[in-house]
Amino acid sequence: MTTLGKIFGPGTRHAVPLIVFLLIGFAAPLLAVIGFSFIPARTFELWQSWSLDNYIEIFNSTSYLSFLWSLGLAAITVLILAIICYPIAYGLARVFGKYSTLVTLLFTIPLFVSENVRLYGWVLFFIKNGVLLGTLKAWFGIEPDSWLFTSGIIVFGMVYVYLPFMLFPMTLGVSMVPDQTRDAAFDLGATRWQVFKEVELPLSMPGIMIGFLLSFVLAVGAIAEAKVLGGQQIIPISHDIEIAFTYAQNWPLGAALAVLLMLVVGTLVLFVLRRFDLDAILGRR
Amino acid sequence: MNGRSPILQLHNLTKTFGSFTAVKGISLDISEGEFFTIVGPSGSGKTTLLRMLTGMESATSGDILLRGARINDLPANKRPTCMVFQSLALFPHRTVGQNIEFSQKIKGVEPAKRKARALQLMAQLRLPENYYDKSVTKCSGGERQRVALARALAYDPDILFFDEPLSAIDYKLRKTLEKELKDIHRETGKTFIYITHSLEEAMVMSDRIGVMRSGQLVQVGSPQQIYSSPGTKFVSEFIGDVNVIGVRATATTGVHAAEFGVDFVTQPVPAGFGEGHLVVRPESLRFLGSRSEAQNCLEGRVYNEYVLGSRIQYQVRVGEHVFIVEKLRQQAFAGSLDDQVLIGWDAKDSILVTD
Amino acid sequence: MDGLTPRWRTSLIWAWTAVIVVFMYLPGLCLLLASLTSSRYFVFPINKWGVAWWEKTFSSLEIHQLFKTSITIALCVTVIAVVIALFGALAFARYDWKGRSIYQKIVLLPIFFPQSVLGLALLLWFNALGLTMSWQTAVFAHLVWIIPVCTLVISIQVYSFDPALEEAAFDLGATRWQVFKEVTLPVLFPGIFSGALFAFLLSWGNFPLSLYTTGADTTIPEYLYAKMVAGYTPGVPVLGTVSTVGAAALLLIGYGLILILRRRRASAPSDT
Numbered sequence: 001m002t003t004l005g006k007i008f009g010p011g012t013r014h015a016v017p018l019i020v021f022l023l024i025g026f027a028a029p030l031l032a033v034i035g036f037s038f039i040p041a042r043t044f045e046l047w048q049s050w051s052l053d054n055y056i057e058i059f060n061s062t063s064y065l066s067f068l069w070s071l072g073l074a075a076i077t078v079l080i081l082a083i084i085c086y087p088i089a090y091g092l093a094r095v096f097g098k099y100s101t102l103v104t105l106l107f108t109i110p111l112f113v114s115e116n117v118r119l120y121g122w123v124l125f126f127i128k129n130g131v132l133l134g135t136l137k138a139w140f141g142i143e144p145d146s147w148l149f150t151s152g153i154i155v156f157g158m159v160y161v162y163l164p165f166m167l168f169p170m171t172l173g174v175s176m177v178p179d180q181t182r183d184a185a186f187d188l189g190a191t192r193w194q195v196f197k198e199v200e201l202p203l204s205m206p207g208i209m210i211g212f213l214l215s216f217v218l219a220v221g222a223i224a225e226a227k228v229l230g231g232q233q234i235i236p237i238s239h240d241i242e243i244a245f246t247y248a249q250n251w252p253l254g255a256a257l258a259v260l261l262m263l264v265v266g267t268l269v270l271f272v273l274r275r276f277d278l279d280a281i282l283g284r285r
Numbered sequence: 286m287n288g289r290s291p292i293l294q295l296h297n298l299t300k301t302f303g304s305f306t307a308v309k310g311i312s313l314d315i316s317e318g319e320f321f322t323i324v325g326p327s328g329s330g331k332t333t334l335l336r337m338l339t340g341m342e343s344a345t346s347g348d349i350l351l352r353g354a355r356i357n358d359l360p361a362n363k364r365p366t367c368m369v370f371q372s373l374a375l376f377p378h379r380t381v382g383q384n385i386e387f388s389q390k391i392k393g394v395e396p397a398k399r400k401a402r403a404l405q406l407m408a409q410l411r412l413p414e415n416y417y418d419k420s421v422t423k424c425s426g427g428e429r430q431r432v433a434l435a436r437a438l439a440y441d442p443d444i445l446f447f448d449e450p451l452s453a454i455d456y457k458l459r460k461t462l463e464k465e466l467k468d469i470h471r472e473t474g475k476t477f478i479y480i481t482h483s484l485e486e487a488m489v490m491s492d493r494i495g496v497m498r499s500g501q502l503v504q505v506g507s508p509q510q511i512y513s514s515p516g517t518k519f520v521s522e523f524i525g526d527v528n529v530i531g532v533r534a535t536a537t538t539g540v541h542a543a544e545f546g547v548d549f550v551t552q553p554v555p556a557g558f559g560e561g562h563l564v565v566r567p568e569s570l571r572f573l574g575s576r577s578e579a580q581n582c583l584e585g586r587v588y589n590e591y592v593l594g595s596r597i598q599y600q601v602r603v604g605e606h607v608f609i610v611e612k613l614r615q616q617a618f619a620g621s622l623d624d625q626v627l628i629g630w631d632a633k634d635s636i637l638v639t640d
Numbered sequence: 641m642d643g644l645t646p647r648w649r650t651s652l653i654w655a656w657t658a659v660i661v662v663f664m665y666l667p668g669l670c671l672l673l674a675s676l677t678s679s680r681y682f683v684f685p686i687n688k689w690g691v692a693w694w695e696k697t698f699s700s701l702e703i704h705q706l707f708k709t710s711i712t713i714a715l716c717v718t719v720i721a722v723v724i725a726l727f728g729a730l731a732f733a734r735y736d737w738k739g740r741s742i743y744q745k746i747v748l749l750p751i752f753f754p755q756s757v758l759g760l761a762l763l764l765w766f767n768a769l770g771l772t773m774s775w776q777t778a779v780f781a782h783l784v785w786i787i788p789v790c791t792l793v794i795s796i797q798v799y800s801f802d803p804a805l806e807e808a809a810f811d812l813g814a815t816r817w818q819v820f821k822e823v824t825l826p827v828l829f830p831g832i833f834s835g836a837l838f839a840f841l842l843s844w845g846n847f848p849l850s851l852y853t854t855g856a857d858t859t860i861p862e863y864l865y866a867k868m869v870a871g872y873t874p875g876v877p878v879l880g881t882v883s884t885v886g887a888a889a890l891l892l893i894g895y896g897l898i899l900i901l902r903r904r905r906a907s908a909p910s911d912t
Binding site for chain 1: 650652653654656657660661663664665666667668669670671673674682683684685723724725727728730731732733734735736737738739740741743744745746747748749750751752753754755756757758760761762763764765767768780781783784787788791792795796799841842844845846847848852860861864865868876877880883884887888891892895
Binding site: 183190198199203 | 340341361363366367368374376377387388391436440
């Protein structure tokens, strides 16, 4: 311990268990996936001749459609979330005062219930003879078509599931704007809109960007919404990967798809995170 | 000062938060070009008052008149006034130049023109020209003060408000900046309204001072008036170390101090003064060779001494009562600690105040 | 409020927040309604209310086994996650060291990673190592995602921790271990407690990681998913409601405990 202490400072020493764990539990599995993506299709043995066949197969298939769907749905989800969440983030940071902990708690609780279960609640809501359509039928005698199994409902589900992931970073961002800075801009003659554009938005950008990033990345990897609400009308990329691993029993192909998804997500995450000082966002003095 | 017309008039201005009254019926006239300072301890309502004047808080009742026009309902961004904030509130994502030009950019002034104005202000405030493109987060404390002041001046306000901008600055720099601010006031000729909890700071800069306590203005006057004739015990203690003795009026120029069982000679006792306090400044007290050397005298023991640069303070205990005696270094007390001494003062230094 | 937020805007923000809160809880309400029927299928408005499915679900041995598996996994995850995350958080927020900035970003990576893909990657990895999937491998899989979350939660407490406290204790003659036990641990306790709460609840509700890594064992979210896809009974909403209400109750109780702890600390600072 003493020699170790001489080589490494206390920070490094405290980081060791977590780093070792992430090497075994995160880096190694990802390397395994990368390794698997290079072995012949429909085999399960890592140590054999490697090739690029799986990637070639992907580019010759329709998997790019799944990719586009995932990216597109995620982008729409993020935009909707930004509009929904900003007023609430503003409220949590500036308006609710002592009630903001309670409101935060209300938005936290659903995070701990499996998303399948919550999405199934929406199925019960939207399904024919369900809570919405059943009520409409009983009270007003109208019977519109169910919205289930459409691409719109998938976005709806993703907005629902990923809302807290946009809201919380955004709240951190908005609360990073010092009160007096806003007052100062106002005092210097800025209108409400100018205060927002010139001061509030740029100063809360780090939190907002992290919210965008987090919800986008999670939405790109989303699978449950399309399966539970979308009735498999649309196959997002994660579903493609899952099919390759399960029904098709083609692990190498699934691994290759996963590698591509990891590349997109990883690039985006590293690109955005590199620009921010996490200490400032998470509240170091 | 008297010849000038009032730029800002307050009539019975009041602010309540629920059942709590932060500002209670303040009436005040401030003249064009005046440096007016509001002094008060924290919680006295001075910040609330200032926020009402700037338009960041609405008044519950009463009027705020700017050159005779009621501006109560005018929001802060429409008022021709500007504030330098306690935290300075510089925009951290902007350079020094962008901070100073903010209000002009808002107004839509063309870039070349506003840059010229910014550089002119920077020169006036002794900020180097190459700071124009420097990030404000990289400026030192004093530089940030100047940027904040330049930003407010660029707005060309009729009145400049200051919310204790110097409170977080170390003593030496603060003393320099206080003088600089007074110079700027002279150069610009604008009306400055300043709030602080330090009467010392107020004394250095102000034309007039208003002392606030529990939401009310308890005394308004020139620094000299506040210093030499504080109206209440609160104001006198606010000035700094003073000796306060509880007394009861007994004659036209005499009071009785029950604590010591003796009478003291004072300035003429104000009409209607019954019970109150006798205030004696530390520098008015002196060590006596004999009782006949001063009009009022007490005997005590030197308990401790404190060197304050050019001056020295002595703690003298008369029974349980602690007195502070202040001497210039050249006139230091010759004896040693625990010596029995006579301390005394004259009638002209006996200030009588009410509670 | 301040001059920048007029009352009508404040009211609008409250109203909008209320609408979204209702939106967040609407599916939970639907589950509750669906569980309170005594018929086999869900038709709304419900004509035959009843709690028969609640009784049936709670007396089922299969469900008992599911609860046991889920709780075992969640408890193991909580204990391991808190220990590793506590040290991880100290490295994240307490100490200044050379690799800290990169370390912080690496810790965040698993959180920013699609869980279903992570689950599959772990399946591949375990398989390559020749492990058989069971609840133990699921514990490990949960940890990959939950330890970083837990680290982040504890870090927020660590950020407000004054390192001078440790130095003071050290200066007063405490050993390194005593400093940790007497100062660091109690001061950081609220953060550690929140971290534990998060770890437990996130493990309890996790589906994508469990799906690929539990093998023959089954957790409640997995069971519910299987039943949703094929073989719906009102037992599904019953279990769904139980897990929603359970999570809410646990969180509220935990939050209440933290409040009490904080209040007691504020009123009796000398008491430890």
